[in-house]
Amino acid sequence: MRCSSIFAMSILFATSAVAQINESSSLPEIEFSQLSQRDPNPLGEKALAIHPEQWKHAETEHFIYHFVHSYAATPVSVEAEFHYRVIAKELERDQPAGDVKSHIYIFERPEEWQQFQVFGNLEPWSGGIHSAGSLFVQRNPAYKFSNNLLGHEIVHLVLHRFYADGIPCWLNEGFAQFISKDAHASYERARGYISKPHSDAIAPQDLIPLSVLTAATRPFSDRVHIFYDESERLVRFLAATDKPAFLALLDALARHQPFESALPRSYPGKFANTASLEEKFRDYASKDFGTSLQQASNE
Ligand SMILES: [Zn+2]
Structure with missing residues (x-):
């Protein structure tokens, strides 16, 4: 049927994109001042205020990452771009005009993550916090492609870009x-x-x-x-x-x-x-x- 072949094609396309991303090693770090976009989300400001000296930054085509160690951010970036391509194909949509990048914050230390959690609502399914187009997660062994929890949150981020006014x-x-x-x-x-x-x-x-x-x-x-x-x-x-x-x-x-x-x-x-x-x-x-x-x- 038509939908299944479209989906298979989008997966194939995205899989080759992952192979390309995998070939480049770790995500190159960028100074905060050099990032192409800022996050207007107040939760982002709150996240970066927790031990501000520790945060590093990077960006890929559709996402901006804030993290402590690049070994935590690199697999997240691969999964994020992979899902972006699958969803854009699945929705049969081009990038929205004037598209902005989504910000992903990756916490490492449990005590800092707990400190941050008071600012937002944890999603019961994944344990991430998704707010107004930004994603906050704790680095977790579960996020190393061993299940779909991170992917699930990334789908929300991408849906938010295509349907900014919200869907049920x-x-x-x-x-x-x-x-x-x-x-x-x-x-x-x-x-x-x-x-x-x-x-x-x-x-x-x-x-x-x-x-x-x-x-x-x-x-x-x-x-x-x-x-x-x-x-x-x-x-x-x-x-x-x-x-x-x-x-x-x-x-x-x-x-x-x-x-x-x-x-x-x-x-x-x-x-x-x-x-x-x-x-x-x-x-x-x-x-x-x-x-x-x-x-x-x-x-
Ligand atoms: Zn969800």
């Missing part, structure tokens, strides 16, 4: 899981590991009604796993059903149109309303299908 929480989280899991698996394969993206099936009785899920402004703290898994499955389902319709829906929701009216306009003849989507989605959400977009769309 389920779409933001679902898209972040969907892209980062598939990208992580393909990145592992590019490095010679056997890896398949995994998406968890949800028991039908545990499903959050779509009217509730699509109206949520943050993940439900008592059902965090279900919220993320169901959001991911909903994004996979909508994208696999009709990719151009999914992109139209994304644009409508980014303009803050209600889900109930944007859905039938984006999927004419397929989903007359949320209830008809829910009927079809319930089977898909609870089916353990093994899980890549390719498999989903070939069913």
Whole structure:
């Protein structure tokens, strides 16, 4: 199907970009005064005020990094640019006009990270803090490509660049899981590991009604796993059903149109309303299908 071939192409393209980045060794350090852009986010200022003498800086095509040691920042930069390319292809979009770079702050010492955490909300899924287009993370062995946590946060950063006025929480989280899991698996394969993206099936009785899920402004703290898994499955389902319709829906929701009216306009003849989507989605959400977009769309 069309969407799966597009996705496969975007992964291929991004994988070759990673190979190129990997060939250059560590990220070259730049003086703060020489960075091409500043971060207007007050949280960035707060981060750099914690032991200001320790921070080093670097930038790549789409991101600016603030870090203590380049060995922590280099793998983050590779993963950041990799995800940028996958998402731009997946959204079939060019770089937004007048695009600005996203800032990523990498903390190392746990006590400094704890000190910083009082300023922002930790994402329950990844433990990073994403705020107004900037990302704050603690360097962690988990961020060395061993799972999709960093990728998930980077997807949020890139979505924020394309949809600066915000998109609904389920779409933001679902898209972040969907892209980062598939990208992580393909990145592992590019490095010679056997890896398949995994998406968890949800028991039908545990499903959050779509009217509730699509109206949520943050993940439900008592059902965090279900919220993320169901959001991911909903994004996979909508994208696999009709990719151009999914992109139209994304644009409508980014303009803050209600889900109930944007859905039938984006999927004419397929989903007359949320209830008809829910009927079809319930089977898909609870089916353990093994899980890549390719498999989903070939069913
Ligand atoms: Zn998230």
